[in-house]
Amino acid sequence: MDSTPIKANTKLNNPKSFSKNKFSKDNQPKSDKDCKLGVYSASNDSSNKRYKFYWGYKNHIIVDAISGLPIAETTTPADVPDFDVALSLLADTNNWFKLTGTNFIADKGYDVKKLYNYVRNTLHGHCFIPLNKRNSKNPPLTDDGYMVCEAGIKMLKDGKQYFDGFIKQKFVCKFCNSKDDSACPIKHPKYFNGKKHRGCTKYAIISSDYRSSINRDSLYFKAVYRLRVESERYNSRFKSLDFEKAYVRNINSVSNVNTFGHITLLTVAIVAIKLGKFDEFKSLVGLMQSA
Numbered sequence: 001m002d003s004t005p006i007k008a009n010t011k012l013n014n015p016k017s018f019s020k021n022k023f024s025k026d027n028q029p030k031s032d033k034d035c036k037l038g039v040y041s042a043s044n045d046s047s048n049k050r051y052k053f054y055w056g057y058k059n060h061i062i063v064d065a066i067s068g069l070p071i072a073e074t075t076t077p078a079d080v081p082d083f084d085v086a087l088s089l090l091a092d093t094n095n096w097f098k099l100t101g102t103n104f105i106a107d108k109g110y111d112v113k114k115l116y117n118y119v120r121n122t123l124h125g126h127c128f129i130p131l132n133k134r135n136s137k138n139p140p141l142t143d144d145g146y147m148v149c150e151a152g153i154k155m156l157k158d159g160k161q162y163f164d165g166f167i168k169q170k171f172v173c174k175f176c177n178s179k180d181d182s183a184c185p186i187k188h189p190k191y192f193n194g195k196k197h198r199g200c201t202k203y204a205i206i207s208s209d210y211r212s213s214i215n216r217d218s219l220y221f222k223a224v225y226r227l228r229v230e231s232e233r234y235n236s237r238f239k240s241l242d243f244e245k246a247y248v249r250n251i252n253s254v255s256n257v258n259t260f261g262h263i264t265l266l267t268v269a270i271v272a273i274k275l276g277k278f279d280e281f282k283s284l285v286g287l288m289q290s291a
Contacts, residue, residue, distance in 0.1 A: 001060065001061065001062050001063070001082075001086055001089075001090075001104070001105070001106045001110065001231065002060075002061060002063070002106065002107070002228075002231035002232065002235060003058045003059065003060045003061070003082050003085070003109075004058065004059050004061070004235040004238065004239065004244070005038060005040045005054060005056060005057075005058055005078065005244070006056050006057040006058065006059055006075070006078075006243065006244065006245070006246050006254060006258065007054050007055070007056040007244065007245045007246065008029060008031075008032045008035035008054075008055045008056035008057065008246055008249070008254075009031065009032060009245070009246050009247055009248065009249050010029035010031045010032055010035065010055055011029075011031075012027070012029050012055050013054055013055055013056070013245075023037060023053040023054075023055075024037075025037050029055050031249060032055070032249040032250065033250070034057075034077065034249075034250045034251040034254075035055045035056050035057060035077060035078065035251075036055070036056075036057075036077035036078045036079040036080075037053060037054075037055055037078060037079060038053070038054055038055070038056060038057075038058065038077075038078025038079060039051050039052065039053050039054075039078075040052060040054070054078065055078070056078050056246065057075055057076065057077055057078055057246065057251065057254050058075070058076055058077070058078050058080065058082075058085075059073060059074075059075050059238075059243075059258045060073060060074050060075070060076065060082065060085045060086070060089060061073045061231065061234065061235070061238075061262075062089060062090070062093060063230055063231045063234045064230075065103075065105060065227035065228070065230045065231075066227075066230075067269075068230040068233060068234055068282055069234070069265075069266065069269055069282075070234060070262050070265070070266065071093060071097060072089055072092070072093040072097070073258065073259065073262050074088075074089055074255075075251065075254055075255040075258050076251075077251065081109075082106075082109045082110055083109065083110045083111075083112045083114075083115050086106070086110055086115055087114065087115060087118055090104075090118065090119070090123070091118075091122075094122075094123065099123050099125065100123055100124055100125070101123070101124055101125050102119070102123055102125040103125060103126050103128060103224055104119045104123075104125055104126070104127050104128065104129070105128045105129075105224065105225060105227055105228045105231075106127075106128075106129050106228070107129070107130065107228065108129065108130045108131065108132040109132070110129050111129050111130065111131055111132035111211075113209060113211050115127070115129075116129070116209070116210050116211040117209075117210065120210045127210075127211075127214065128221060128224045128225045128228075130216060130225070131216065141204060142154060146171070147171040147202050147204060149173065149174075149188075149199075149200050149202075150186060150188060150200070151184060151185050151186045151188065153174050153185075154174065155171040155172060155173060155174060155200070155202065156171065156172050156173070156174055156176070157169060157170070157171060158170045158171065158172040158201075160206075166205050166206065166207050166209075167205070167206040167207075168203055168204075168205060168206075169203065169204045169205075169206050170201065170202075170203055171201070171202045171203070171204065172197065172199065172200075172201050173190075173191070173198065173199020173200050173201070174199075175191070175198070175199055176197045176198055176199045177197065178198070184199065188200060233282075234265075237265060237282065237283075237284075238261055238262070238265065240284075241261050241264065241265075241284075243257070243258060243261045264284075265284070268281065268282075268283075268284045268287055269281040269282065271287065272287050275287075277290055
């Protein structure tokens, strides 16, 4: 699953527009009351932090990762989170196109527990979604699961507390029982706390749910996740029909036009297969040239 931005038909999306605060939430375009303020990455490079704002919509699409053809789609205002749409679109699609046992592949924008639980518990499938580390509050751990103190020394594990859905791991100073005042190399104030167990104490949250149990470093996960490129390829074909910008106004009109675009690409596939031109079922230009 993936989404693609659809820019609204408004002058505020024009790079040459000199309107003040044109990307302020309070500056709703008068020409289209349904569009909302959205943001998208200006680059596919994960290390690139540049983003662009726009007024408009998002088209969400479920694509078959083998054929590269669409299964279901919907259009929403640009401010609706991808993971919220995923839950409703998967549920609606599953009513007429059984998704039982499916492998759900998506980017880290879909990294939310309720989506994992729906795929696992309702669809009885598996998720292939990378972790969104922006939401992580835990300090980094070593490869073998230990925390490092401010002095750069590996701390000791000192028991766990078990809660519903997560485990709280306690870490203590390596020299917590030492009587040597010079043991701490940075002379941390907590090392001289006057208590029986001296030094720093820290905690790390260890999740015990399905989302945390996925081995994202495995060759199997990486092999399946590579199939996500099919959704990007499909969105590229969709944009080539000039659907990246809306030429109509209001969400109903934009949704209808987007649906016609998907029908067009499915029609290309049907015609290519009926003509025996199997290599051209994803290419409108290629099918026209071979006709």
